[in-house]
Amino acid sequence: MFSLVLFNLLMPILFLDGLFSDMTLVLKIFTLMAIISYITNHLGKGPIAILLIAVFSWFIIFDYFAFFGGIYILYMLLAFGLTGVIIDIFFVTPGHGQAQQAAGIGEGGEPISSGQEFMEKRTMHPRGHH
Amino acid sequence: MDSKTNKARSALMNEKGNILIIIFIIMIGIIILLPLGMFAFKPLDIIVRVILIFVIFTTVRGYLGNSVITLVISAVLIYFLVFKWWWVGAIGWFAITLLGLGFFGMVVWGTSKIVKT
Numbered sequence: 001m002f003s004l005v006l007f008n009l010l011m012p013i014l015f016l017d018g019l020f021s022d023m024t025l026v027l028k029i030f031t032l033m034a035i036i037s038y039i040t041n042h043l044g045k046g047p048i049a050i051l052l053i054a055v056f057s058w059f060i061i062f063d064y065f066a067f068f069g070g071i072y073i074l075y076m077l078l079a080f081g082l083t084g085v086i087i088d089i090f091f092v093t094p095g096h097g098q099a100q101q102a103a104g105i106g107e108g109g110e111p112i113s114s115g116q117e118f119m120e121k122r123t124m125h126p127r128g129h130h
Numbered sequence: 131m132d133s134k135t136n137k138a139r140s141a142l143m144n145e146k147g148n149i150l151i152i153i154f155i156i157m158i159g160i161i162i163l164l165p166l167g168m169f170a171f172k173p174l175d176i177i178v179r180v181i182l183i184f185v186i187f188t189t190v191r192g193y194l195g196n197s198v199i200t201l202v203i204s205a206v207l208i209y210f211l212v213f214k215w216w217w218v219g220a221i222g223w224f225a226i227t228l229l230g231l232g233f234f235g236m237v238v239w240g241t242s243k244i245v246k247t
Contacts, residue, residue, distance in 0.1 A: 020214060026210050029203060033193035080229045088238040090155065 024069070028061050031072050035060060153241045157234055164224040165217040182212045182219050 035056045043049040060068040168175040190204045211219030228234060 019218070022210050022215060023218065026207060029207060033190065033203065037193040040135060060158045080226050081232065082229065085229070085238065088235045091152065092239050092242055 024065075026066065027069055027072065029063075032057055032061055034072070039064065136246050138164060139184055149242065152245055156237055156241060159223055160228070160233075160237070161225050165220045168216070168220060178220055178223075179216065181210050182216075182223055183208055185223060 030099065036053055039052050039056065041048050163176065168178055186207050187200075187204045190200050190207065194203065206236045212220070
């Protein structure tokens, strides 16, 4: 019984064995392709370009990959539009129902769809003046 | 709970304190649907693997052009992302596609409308 439980606990770990190293290799390949593409687009395929590819690859992929790998992941996430989701989360979500409350109208009721409706609701719930 | 803590919580979450968690769970649930579907239905598995092969080869060709090295690098990436770790490749491709289409913005907006504060 104990061995069965242990086997079931260990299976996911065994199943994921090697995932990190393989994904690191995949990420390095993508980074290398990005370097090659960037330099050949700017300098062509001459000896200077090859030299620069070698130097950049050495620093980025082999020497400081722990740093540049994270930067590359962040760059790709931003390029794929993660900022839009972050903006949605931090601007759409906290504004839920606050616009009406700030105007002194309703509390979590139906959204206002026209200026006329806004004025009607405002006259129904006037804000207090001191 | 004092008012400062309440304000800090309401800056990111609703009164129940769970809207962000719900949004992330829905996002992850949607992304995981594809590998689960691939696991359950063989035709979907084959179709997605073929799409992944096309996507990987097109991406590598876009970076390196038409050459032998493109075929070699494509083969390595296809082995890792389509055959060995197919679910990672499927999740990554699906997430990138949904991000590019702006689908998660709709999820965030829809969740904030549906979840009661």
